[in-house]
Amino acid sequence: MSLNAERSYKMKLRDVENAFKYRRIPYPKRSVELIALLAISCTFFLFMHTNKLNSRLKEMEVKLQPSEFSALGLTGNHISGHDAGKHDDINTLHGTYQYLKSTGQILQLSPDKLNNTPKAEIDVLFFNRVPKTGSMQLIELMRQLGKVHDYEVEKDPQRGGVIPILEPAEESDMIDNIVNLEDGSVFASHVNFLNFTKHEQPRPIYINMVRDPVERVISWYYYIRAPWVFVPGRRRNNREMPNPKWVNTEYDQCVTSGEKVCTYIENSLLEHVGDHRRQTLFFCGHNEFQCTPFNGRLPLQLAKMNVEREYSVVGTWEHTNETLAVLEAYVPRYFADASKMYYSGLHVDKQNVNPMKPHISQDILDRVRRNFTREIEFYQFCRQRLHKQYLAIKLNDLKRVDKTLARLSEAKDMATYN
Template sequence: MSLGADRSYKMKLRDVENAFKYRRIPYPKRCWLNELPTNSETMATYFGDQDWDWGSDWDWGLWLCQCQCLYQCLYQCLCQCLCLGGGSFCRGATFFGVQSVELIALLAISCTFFLFMHTNKLNSRLKEMEVKLQPSEFSALGLTSNHVSGHDAGKHDDINTLHGTYQYLKSTGQLTHLTAAQLNNTPRAQLDTIFFNRVTKTGSEKMMELLKILGKRNGFEARRDVEGFYEVVLMDPTYAKNFLHSDVLNSTGANTYTKHVAFIDFDLLNEPWPIYINLVRDPIERLVSWFYYARAPWYLAERRETFGEKAVLPSVEWVRKDFNECIEEHDPECVYEQMEMGNLGDHRRQSLFFCGHTTSVCMPFNSHEAMQRAKRNVEEHYAVVGTWEDTNTTLTVLEGYIPKYFAGAKEEYYALRSRLGNVNRNNFRPTLSEKARALLARNLTREIELYQFIRHRLYKQYIALRLDLDPKLREAN
C-alpha cells in the first residue's frame, strides 16, 4: 500500500470511528490479547474452533474477554471492509436503503446487546459459584484452629458464623455430647405433613419450586394455599381451626403445605402437629427487598391481571420513591417505630411468623416478648429453619433432619440452579447506603437478634450432623 493510499485508508477509518464517537456508540475497549484478527478469514479461524457452550463450567473470565475481543474484531473488520471496499461507502453511501453510518450504529448496538445479555449470564454464574463455595464440609470452612489465620480469627470466632458457633460449642463443653438426635424435632410430628408457614421475602418461592421437584422424586404431594388479594397472616382460633381442616389436614398421603401465615399452635386447637419448616433472611435486606418488590412494574402488572380493578395502581411518585431517601428523610412509610401495632402490610415483622396469633404479644414491633416467644417456638416446634444466605448449610440440614422429603435436595437444587436461583428475583434493586443501614439497624434490634439466633441454631444442627459422621472432630484442636 502506497503512502497516499495508507493515509487515505487511515482517514476513512477515522471517519468511521467518528461515527461511533459522535453518535455515542460504545467503542470497544482493547482486550488483553496483544494481537486481534484483522480480516474475516482470520476472525473465523480464531473464533470458529471455540466451544460456545454458554452453560458449561469453563473459564468464564476467558469467555468474557473473548466476547470483548469478538466485539472489537467485528468493529475492526467492519471498518476495514467499508473503507477498503469502495471509499464512497464511508462518505455516506446507502446500503439496501440504509445510510452506512446507520448500519454501523445498528451493528454496534446489536453487539452491545449481545455483550449485555451474556454479561448478565456471567453475573449469574459468579453468584452460583459463590453459593457453591459456601461451607459443605468442615475442612472447607476451616473448623479447626489450624485453618484460621490471625487476620481472620476474629471474624471466624463470631458466634454468628459457622466457625464461631463451632468454637463456642467447643469452649463451653457442649461439643462432646452434641448429637443430631438432640436437635431433631421431626420425630415429634404426628402428621406426615410438612407445614411451611413461609415468611415473606425470604426466598420462599424458590423453596416451593424445590418442593415440587422433590415431590416427584421422593413421592409426596407439594401443595399450597389458593392465592387471594389479601394474605390472611393472623387468624382467630375459629378461623384457624376451619383453615386447618379445609386446607392442611385434608390430605391422607405424604404432603407439604405452604402458606404465608403466623405460627399456629396445634395443641391449642387440639390438632395433630405437622413437621414445621421455614426460612429467614437478614431483617434489613428483607425490608429493602419488599420496598422495591412492591414497586416492581412486573409485580404491579401481575396483580392487576390477577385481581383486576381491586388492584389499584399506585402513583408514579410512589413507584419512583428511593429507599435511602425514604429512610434518611424519615418518610412515614419508612419510620419503624418501636412497639407500634400497625403496618402489617409492609412485612416488617419477621418474628410474627414464629411468634403466633396473639396480637397483644406478637404485633408490637421489635418487642422483647415477641422475640422471646418466637425463639421458644423455633426451638421447640420447628424441624429446620434455614436461610438461602447459607444455601449449602440449609440444604444439608434439611437432607439430614427430614430425609423422607429432602433426600437429594442439593443434587436437585444445583441441577436446576439457573431456574431456582432466579425465582421471584428483583434484579433492579438499588444499593442501600451505609447511613440508611445504620438507621435501620437501630430500629430492628430484636428482629436482628432473632435472625441471629435462628442462624446459630442452623449451624448447631449442621455441626451435629458432621460430628455424627466424623466423631474425631469432637477432639479437633
C-alpha cells in the same frame, strides 16, 4: 479448426465432464445399511458419553461448593489462622463452632436432641413461609423432589394477600384443612405459626426460612414497586395505577423523609402499610396483643420458643449448603438428595429476583438496623440453631480433621471411663 468444429468439440468435452461429475457409483445394499448402522451407533455412543459427562459435571459442581470445613476455617488438621480472624462472630458457622468447642458444648450436640421431626403426629410438612425469604425457591425444590419421593406440594393461592392475624375460627379452619391432607403432603402458605396442639389437632412437620430482617424489608419495598408485580396486581384487582412518586421513591429517600412505610417504632402495633417488617410474627402466632408489637420483647421470646419446640428446620439461603444438609438429615422423607437436586440446575434459576433493587448506603442500613434490634436477634438465633444442627451431623467428620476436637473427645471419653 473451423468454428463449428471447435464448438462441437467443446460440447463433447463438457458432456464428458458432466458424465464424470454426476456419475453414480453403485454400492452394495448391505454396505449402505452397514454405513447407516455405523452412523447411528456413533451418534448413540456420543449421546451416552455426553450425558455421562454432563452428570459428572453436575456431581463435581456439588462437590466444589464451599465445604463445611472451609466455612469453619479448617484446613487439614488445624484451624487456619487466616480464616479464624474473619469468622470469630458467634453468628457465623465458624464462630458457633469455636464457641461450642471452647465451652465443651460441642461434644454434647446430638441430632436426636435437635430434631423435632419425630414429634410430628401426621405425615404432612407445613411450610408457613415468610415473605421475601426465598420461599418460592424452596417450593420449587420441593416440587422437584416430590417427583422423586412421591409427594405433592400444595401452595395456598391467597388471592387476598397475606393475612397477618387470623381469628380463632379462621385459624381452626385452616388447621382442619391441613390435618385432612393426605399423608405425604406439603402445604405452603404465607401464614403465621399455627398451634395445632392448642386446637387439639395432631402436629405436622414444621419448616421455614428466614432472612436478614433489614435486607428482607428492603427487598419487599422494591418488590412491590416492580412493574411486573404491581401492573398484574392492578388488573387482577381492578385498581388504579399507583402514584409515580410512590413507585419512584428510593428507599434511602423514604427513610430520610420519615415516611410511615419507612418509620420503625418499637412496640408499635400493625401499621397496615404491608411491608412485613415483623419476621417474628410468622413464628409467634395470631395473638394480636402478644405478637404484633414491633421489635418487642414478648414476640421475640414467643417466636424463639416456638422455633425451639416445634420447628424441625428453620433455614436461610444465606447459608445454602448448611440449610440443604440439615433438611436432608432432619427431614429425609421430604428432602433426601436435596443438595444434589438443587445444584442440578435449580440454583441457577432464582425465583422472584428483582434486578431493579439498587445498592443501599451503609449509613441508611445502620440507621434502620438500630430499630430492628430484636428482629435481628431472632434472625441470629435461627442462624445459630441451624449451625448447631449442622455441626451435630458433622461431628464425627470434624473429629477427624480437627486434632484439638479429637483430643477433647478423647479426654471426655477417658473421664467417663474412669
